[in-house]
Each structure stands twice: as structure tokens, then as C-alpha cells.
Amino acid sequence: MDQEDTALGVALLLTLLALANYRVHRANVTRHIQAMHRLRVIRRQLVKNIDMKRKIINAAAMALTSSQSKRRRQPRMWKKPRLSLWFETEVMGWWEEDRWLTNFRMKKASFQKLCYLLKGHMTPQINYVREPISLEVRVAMSLYNLASCGEYRVTANQFGHHKTSVHRHLRKFFKAVTSSMGDYITMPGADEAKEIAARWQNKFAFPQVFGAIDGTHIPITAPMDGSRDFINRKGWASVILQAVCDDKYCFRSINCGAPGSWHDAAVLRDSTLFRDCGRIPKEPVCIEDTSVNLLIVGDPAYPLLPWLMKGYPYHGIAAANTAERESFNVYMNSGRMLIEGAFGRLKGRWRKLLKRNELDLGQIKLLIATCCILHNFCESQGEQFYDTWLPDAETARAFPQPPLQPHRGTTDSTASQMRDAICSYLAKHHPLRTQTHA
Known part of the structure; x- marks a missing residue:
């Protein structure tokens, strides 16, 4: 009986201990749940306070901005005073x-x-x-x-x-x-070309010439795109002005804007003059039993064409190895130098062409064309040109013109016959002349 009571007592004691532990655990769980609930409440209150503060700050900023905008003065336009x-x-x-x-x-x-x-x-x-x-x-x-x-x-x-x-x-x-004013630069018609040729022959004894062609380099600031194409053989950036002038220093055709690295013959083939060469007046005359067209004279950098005459080269089969051919070159070059004079007068009048310009390439072309048109306008008005305007030696040293590079292409047979005919004519009717060297 005592053993049963003891076992029952132990069982009762264990039951009480388990019940006590359960109550403690339940109390802990309850306290944890309550603590988490209080944390959630505190967090919601903090969020509400932050939102409220943001609203207050935004409202204050809007009110301040509105008040400042109402008080702001209207902007004033600044104008530089003119003293003209x-x-x-x-x-x-x-x-x-x-x-x-x-x-x-x-x-x-x-x-x-x-x-x-x-x-x-x-x-x-x-x-x-x-x-x-x-x-x-x-x-x-x-x-x-x-x-x-x-x-x-x-x-x-x-x-x-x-x-x-x-x-x-x-x-x-x-x-x-x-x-x-674009019509101030036009190719002459047939009648005008013959009048120019008559004056040309009267001045230089060379028949059937109404113009001289050449190119000159204008200094620029090379564009970022393709800048190396604009560096000429003297090492500075330029564009090329190709022009034809008559016996009065007036330009008859211009092509401006070709990159400075191009050869003169390449500039010619890219020009309107070459594309429209069929419109150049011919008006042929018979010289030494040969039909000779009206001609433009150029230096050795250009090809020999039925409308473009150049002198005999100093090397090769057609070299100026006779007195007659050398005399032909002297007579022809004496008239061809008119284009050099025209370029000198152009740059002397409009000295902006002597300076490296910061304009973009499109504006550079307009600048050169404008100066050429104004040059013709001044010449047509009979405006005086002072030799003191010509570029000085210092300017020439700053931007020296690249040396001549002879054309190595094939020779047109018809043009070669014209050249031989004029050479024979000059030898028969005018004294032989020799090239003088400095």
C-alpha cells in the first residue's frame, strides 16, 4: 500500500512540474507575441511621423518657391551700346x-x-x-x-x-x-572669247588664247574629319582655288574647296570647267595648215587637251630640246603669268585669304567665292590696285605655295598637233626667245 501511495505521489509531482513548465512556456510565448505587437505599433507610428514630416517639408518648400517667384523681377535684356x-x-x-x-x-x-x-x-x-x-x-x-x-x-x-x-x-x-552677284564670274561666249584672244595675241604674240588657268592654296584650319587630306606638300592645311582669268585679271571660272593634298590635274577633273568643257567656245582658225581651237593656257601640272594648252616638257620625247620649242614656252608663259598676277591682286585686296581661317569648310568655300566675285567687281569698276597690298615675303614664308608637280598622263594627239602648229607659227613670224634663269 505504501509503494502505491509513493508512486502516485511521484506521478502527481511530475504532473504538477509539467503543468508548471507549460504555464511558464505559455507565459513566455504570450510575452513574445505582445513584444512583437508593440514593435509593430511603434514602427507604424514612426512611418506615420516620417510621412508627416515629409509632407510638412514639401509644403514649406512649395510655399517658399511660390513666394520667391512672386517677388522675382522680370529679366532684363542686355544690349551693347552702339557707337557707329x-x-x-x-x-x-x-x-x-x-x-x-x-x-x-x-x-x-x-x-x-x-x-x-x-x-x-x-x-x-x-x-x-x-x-x-x-x-x-x-x-x-x-x-x-x-x-x-x-x-x-x-x-x-x-x-x-x-x-x-x-x-x-x-x-x-x-x-x-x-x-x-554670281554673274560677275562667267565664261565668255564665242564673240567675247575671240575679242580676248585678239587682245592676248596683241600683247603676247600667242594666238587663239582667251584665258590662263592655275591653282593657289588658301590656308585653313583642317577639319576633324579627314584632316590629313588637307595637308599639302609644304606641310600646312589648305584648300585649293583653281581659277581661269582673262587678259584683264578677271576670273572667268573658279573651283574652290578641293583638299590641299590634291594634284592640280585632279582638281581640274573634279571641277565644273572640266565637266562642262563641251561648252567652251572653239572658234577654230587655221594655223600652219592645222585647225586650232580657242585655248586656255596652263602650267605643266595640267594635261594637254584640245582646249587646254601647255608648254613642251623639258624631258622626254616631246621635250623643249630645240630653240623653236623653247621659244614657244617663253611666249606661252609670258601670257600664262596673268593668272599669277590675278591671284596676287585677289589676295592683296582681300587679305583675309592670307590668314588661317577658323571657319568651317562650307563657309571657307563661300569666303573664297565671295572674294573672287568682289575682285571682279573691283576690276570691272576700274578700281586702282596698289602694289603695296601684295603679300610680303614674311607672309609668303609663313604659308609657302607647294612646288609644281608635272602631269605624267598621256598626251592628246589633236592637242599635240595644235601645239606644234603654234610653235611653227611663232618661229616663222616672231623672234626666237630663250628662257632666262635667275
């Missing part, structure tokens, strides 16, 4: 013709005619901010800039305007001149 009295009163008022010629490369009458020709493209529009720059000032600023090597700032200070105005109106001037 120098041109309007002094230049237009009492400048003598020589000062006009020195600064603008033309006299006042020619300047006024140029303004008349450009008024359809450069007349100022209505400006509601202030009075626009007049047509005369726009043209004068452009001529002044082209005639000097000065920067835009120098021209701007001289005329009392901002340099951006000079740059903007100079670009408009390029477009206006090339659009409205």
Missing part, C-alpha cells in the same frame, strides 16, 4: 576717295553700287528691340574685315558694334554676294 558715329558721320561724310580705297578696296561710288546690288539680300528686317544695323554699315563691316587680317573684335571696335554682329553679318554677306 565713326562710319555714319566721318566715313560717309568727308572721307576722301583714297581712304575709301585703302580701307574698303573701292571708292564710295562703287560701295554705293555694291549696296544697291545686295539690298535684296541684306536689307535689315524690322526690329522691335532697337533700330537695326543699316545696310551700308553691314556691307562696310564685311568689306573692312575682308580687306584686313584683323579679328572680328578689331572690326567690331572700329564700327562700335559687338563682334558677334560682325561674324553674323559677314556670313550673310557671303550668301548675299554669291547669290546675287
Whole structure:
């Protein structure tokens, strides 16, 4: 009996201990659940407080911005004061013709005619901010800039305007001149070509020539794309101006913008002159039983063509190894040098062509074409050219022209017969001449 009571007591004690442990565990679980619940409540309160603070901050910022915008003053437009009295009163008022010629490369009458020709493209529009720059000032600023090597700032200070105005109106001037005055550079018709040929023969004894062709390099800043193509054989970046001039230094055909590394013959074949060579007047005459067309003369860099004459080479089968052929070269070159003179007068008048320009390639082409047109305009107006305007030795050393590179292509047989006929004619009717060497 005592053993049963003892076992029952032990069982009861174990049951009580298990019940006590269960109650402790349940209490711990309950406390953990309560703690987690309190944490969730605290987190929701914190989130609500943060959102509330953000709303308060955003509302305050919007209110501050709104108040500042209401108090902000309207922006004012800044304008550089214009002091153009120098041109309007002094230049237009009492400048003598020589000062006009020195600064603008033309006299006042020619300047006024140029303004008349450009008024359809450069007349100022209505400006509601202030009075626009007049047509005369726009043209004068452009001529002044082209005639000097000065920067835009120098021209701007001289005329009392901002340099951006000079740059903007100079670009408009390029477009206006090339659009409205392009007919100042045209190939002569048959009758005019014969008149030029008659004057040419009277001056140089060389028959059937109405023009001379050559190329000259204009310094530029090479473009990023294909910059090596523009480096000529003297090592500086340039574009090539190919031109044909008559006996009065007027350009009859131009092709500008070819990369400086190109050969003169490649420039010729890429030009409008070569593509439209069928339109060149022929008007052949019989010389020494040979039909000889009207011709353009060029140096050895060009091919010998039925419309393009060049001298005898100094090497090879057709070399100038006789007195008659050497005399032919001397007579021909004496007239061919007119194109060299035309280039000198072009760059002397418009000295901007002597300076490396920062314009893009498209604007460089317009610049060169504009200067050529203005050159012809000045020549047609009979404007005087001063030899002191010619490029000096220092300028020539800064950008030396690349040496001549003779053309090595095949010779046209018809053109070769024409050359032999003229050579025979000169030997029969004129004294033999020899090349003088320095």
C-alpha cells in the first residue's frame, strides 16, 4: 500500500512540474507575441511621423518657391551700346576717295553700287528691340574685315558694334554676294572669247588664247574629319582655288574647296570647267595648215587637251630640246603669268585669304567665292590696285605655295598637233626667245 501511495505521489509531482513548465512556456510565448505587437505599433507610428514630416517639408518648400517667384523681377535684356558715329558721320561724310580705297578696296561710288546690288539680300528686317544695323554699315563691316587680317573684335571696335554682329553679318554677306552677284564670274561666249584672244595675241604674240588657268592654296584650319587630306606638300592645311582669268585679271571660272593634298590635274577633273568643257567656245582658225581651237593656257601640272594648252616638257620625247620649242614656252608663259598676277591682286585686296581661317569648310568655300566675285567687281569698276597690298615675303614664308608637280598622263594627239602648229607659227613670224634663269 505504501509503494502505491509513493508512486502516485511521484506521478502527481511530475504532473504538477509539467503543468508548471507549460504555464511558464505559455507565459513566455504570450510575452513574445505582445513584444512583437508593440514593435509593430511603434514602427507604424514612426512611418506615420516620417510621412508627416515629409509632407510638412514639401509644403514649406512649395510655399517658399511660390513666394520667391512672386517677388522675382522680370529679366532684363542686355544690349551693347552702339557707337557707329565713326562710319555714319566721318566715313560717309568727308572721307576722301583714297581712304575709301585703302580701307574698303573701292571708292564710295562703287560701295554705293555694291549696296544697291545686295539690298535684296541684306536689307535689315524690322526690329522691335532697337533700330537695326543699316545696310551700308553691314556691307562696310564685311568689306573692312575682308580687306584686313584683323579679328572680328578689331572690326567690331572700329564700327562700335559687338563682334558677334560682325561674324553674323559677314556670313550673310557671303550668301548675299554669291547669290546675287554670281554673274560677275562667267565664261565668255564665242564673240567675247575671240575679242580676248585678239587682245592676248596683241600683247603676247600667242594666238587663239582667251584665258590662263592655275591653282593657289588658301590656308585653313583642317577639319576633324579627314584632316590629313588637307595637308599639302609644304606641310600646312589648305584648300585649293583653281581659277581661269582673262587678259584683264578677271576670273572667268573658279573651283574652290578641293583638299590641299590634291594634284592640280585632279582638281581640274573634279571641277565644273572640266565637266562642262563641251561648252567652251572653239572658234577654230587655221594655223600652219592645222585647225586650232580657242585655248586656255596652263602650267605643266595640267594635261594637254584640245582646249587646254601647255608648254613642251623639258624631258622626254616631246621635250623643249630645240630653240623653236623653247621659244614657244617663253611666249606661252609670258601670257600664262596673268593668272599669277590675278591671284596676287585677289589676295592683296582681300587679305583675309592670307590668314588661317577658323571657319568651317562650307563657309571657307563661300569666303573664297565671295572674294573672287568682289575682285571682279573691283576690276570691272576700274578700281586702282596698289602694289603695296601684295603679300610680303614674311607672309609668303609663313604659308609657302607647294612646288609644281608635272602631269605624267598621256598626251592628246589633236592637242599635240595644235601645239606644234603654234610653235611653227611663232618661229616663222616672231623672234626666237630663250628662257632666262635667275
